[in-house]
Amino acid sequence: MDGSGEKKPAKRRSQERVLQRDPERTRAAILEAATREFAENGMGGARVDAIAERAGTNKRMLYHYFGDKEQLYLHVLEEAYVGIRTAERELHIGDRSPEEGIAELALFTWRYFLRHPEFLSLLGTENLHRARWLRQSVRLKELHSHLIVELTEVLDRGKKTGVFIDAADPLNVYLTIASLGYFYISNQYTLSTIFGRDLADPGNLDAWERHIVHVTLASIKA
Amino acid sequence: MDGSGEKKPAKRRSQERVLQRDPERTRAAILEAATREFAENGMGGARVDAIAERAGTNKRMLYHYFGDKEQLYLHVLEEAYVGIRTAERELHIGDRSPEEGIAELALFTWRYFLRHPEFLSLLGTENLHRARWLRQSVRLKELHSHLIVELTEVLDRGKKTGVFIDAADPLNVYLTIASLGYFYISNQYTLSTIFGRDLADPGNLDAWERHIVHVTLASIKA
DNA sequence: CCATCAAGTAACTGTTTGGTTACTGACCGG
DNA sequence: CCGGTCAGTAACCAAACAGTTACTTGATGG
Numbered sequence: 001m002d003g004s005g006e007k008k009p010a011k012r013r014s015q016e017r018v019l020q021r022d023p024e025r026t027r028a029a030i031l032e033a034a035t036r037e038f039a040e041n042g043m044g045g046a047r048v049d050a051i052a053e054r055a056g057t058n059k060r061m062l063y064h065y066f067g068d069k070e071q072l073y074l075h076v077l078e079e080a081y082v083g084i085r086t087a088e089r090e091l092h093i094g095d096r097s098p099e100e101g102i103a104e105l106a107l108f109t110w111r112y113f114l115r116h117p118e119f120l121s122l123l124g125t126e127n128l129h130r131a132r133w134l135r136q137s138v139r140l141k142e143l144h145s146h147l148i149v150e151l152t153e154v155l156d157r158g159k160k161t162g163v164f165i166d167a168a169d170p171l172n173v174y175l176t177i178a179s180l181g182y183f184y185i186s187n188q189y190t191l192s193t194i195f196g197r198d199l200a201d202p203g204n205l206d207a208w209e210r211h212i213v214h215v216t217l218a219s220i221k222a
Numbered sequence: 223m224d225g226s227g228e229k230k231p232a233k234r235r236s237q238e239r240v241l242q243r244d245p246e247r248t249r250a251a252i253l254e255a256a257t258r259e260f261a262e263n264g265m266g267g268a269r270v271d272a273i274a275e276r277a278g279t280n281k282r283m284l285y286h287y288f289g290d291k292e293q294l295y296l297h298v299l300e301e302a303y304v305g306i307r308t309a310e311r312e313l314h315i316g317d318r319s320p321e322e323g324i325a326e327l328a329l330f331t332w333r334y335f336l337r338h339p340e341f342l343s344l345l346g347t348e349n350l351h352r353a354r355w356l357r358q359s360v361r362l363k364e365l366h367s368h369l370i371v372e373l374t375e376v377l378d379r380g381k382k383t384g385v386f387i388d389a390a391d392p393l394n395v396y397l398t399i400a401s402l403g404y405f406y407i408s409n410q411y412t413l414s415t416i417f418g419r420d421l422a423d424p425g426n427l428d429a430w431e432r433h434i435v436h437v438t439l440a441s442i443k444a
Numbered sequence: 445c446c447a448t449c450a451a452g453t454a455a456c457t458g459t460t461t462g463g464t465t466a467c468t469g470a471c472c473g474g
Numbered sequence: 475c476c477g478g479t480c481a482g483t484a485a486c487c488a489a490a491c492a493g494t495t496a497c498t499t500g501a502t503g504g
Contacts, residue, residue, distance in 0.1 A: 023480090023481065026481075026482085040350075041266055041350075042264045042265075042266050042267065042347075042350055043264075043266075043267065044263055044264050044265075044266035044267025044268075045264065045265065045266025045267070045350075046266075047460090047461075047462090048461075048462055048463080049460090049461080049462085057482075057483090058482075058483060058484075059462080059463075059464095059484095060463095060464085060465095060481095060482070060483070060484085061481075061482065061483090063462090063463065063464085064480095064481080064482085068462080068463075069462065069463090081416075121350060123409060123412055124346045124349075124350060124408070125264075125350070126411070126412050127346075127408055127409050127410070127411050127412055128262075128263075128264055128343060128346060128347070130411045131411035131412050131414070131415045134411075134412055134415050134416070135415055140416065143416070144416045144417060148417065171417060171419065172429075172430075172433055175405070175406060175413070175430075176402065176433075176437060178405060179401045179402045179404070179405035179406065180398065180401045180402070182401070182405050182409070183397070183400060183401035183404050183405050184397060184401065186346070186349055187345060187349050187404070188349070189348070189349050189352045189353035189356075190345055190348050190349055190353050190356055191397070192353070193353045193356050193357055194303075194356070194362060194365070194366045195366060195370065195393060197393065207394075208394075208397075211394055211398075211441075214441065215398060215437060215440075215441040218437075218440040218441050219433075219436065219437040219440050219441070245450085245451070248451080248452085269490090269491075269492090270491080270492060270493080271490090271491080271492090279452075279453090280452075280453060280454075281454095281492085281493075281494095282451095282452070282453070282454085282493095282494085282495095283451075283452065283453090285492090285493065285494085286450095286451085286452090290492080290493075291492070291493090
């Protein structure tokens, strides 16, 4: 839950007692509480009071650290993007065969989405508002290029060895992977309701995971 | 429910002048205004005052016809589902070859999504709330079965003639088509921002349309 | 031509909301 | 051990909000 174990300011007194005043912990608690609140209720539905209460603090601190509701929301969104892109960097999809690389990226993306529904939710909220806050972000210029660069390289290797078609486009491949994962998870509630099948059932989740890999590879195989 | 339409005795006067008092028109205006307001702002962000103003009426009428904000929202959502499923019924995807049938469904779905972004937006909002209102709906039980029935039949024909693989599942095929269309359109704002390519550009839209058909068929072809 | 009743209006109400103010108390250098 | 600084608290405020009340307007049947 809390991140009290990480990176203390080193100037700790010899005794280990819990501080009543811990700026970093309070800040982190607000950010985490805000992530949940925004993910569950969207921008319009999120309540500042609820965030403060969830964080075990009060509104004054929230405004102290983040300015206002909108800036707090932007921090949450940026942090969420940093989260997936950071995890993605540790993949090294170019280490094995091109086909295994693509399959690995597809699996990673699906599983990341599955474990971080709050990320999908935040994306949905941000898109509802036509990227109004994301476009103001200055932290996110170079964050996403790494993915495309690495994906381009893997696809090019596959094209040279003749396993991928020449028309395979890096962005299209990523959008395909992301589409299949995003829609299934973020829309599971309406889909389960109207089609009468529980999409969250482990068996169905497994089947869809295999489906994503199969579809992605089938769409670019020579 | 309310049954406002049933007792209309069609006793219109000979002159065709526009009525100042027109219940059906007012009701329809509220529903359309609400559709836009909910689609643009979500459930939490939508304002009852804004809906009344957009409809050219006032809140009293809105509460008169629809009860409260939540019931109005449910009406909007139901109407949106009726819209796509009604248009879908006129497709008759079984009339041509199985491959053409699937391609036709994919094209229809993509183009419908493209022309009705408010439908995608409403789905996003409803899923944010885990289908809270949709599950209460009594009008939507039999609405969606037609699609699956017809799709099953097309796939079965394709399997018999050997053009489709046996593993092709109707729901999975539809989810694939819907995923690729939904994600591209509903997430275009964040995607265009982070990847620096305008996804709404006509050339890119056309390319994605062809991509959807290609991917869908590639994933089920024998 | 008037009684009736539904359509339509606008001002109002109690509550919730984002944001602020005035204050308390823990920590640290000198 | 004192005083300034800043994390933290709670009461507060004006605006915005969903929903209501009291009222007016206009079509229509008798």
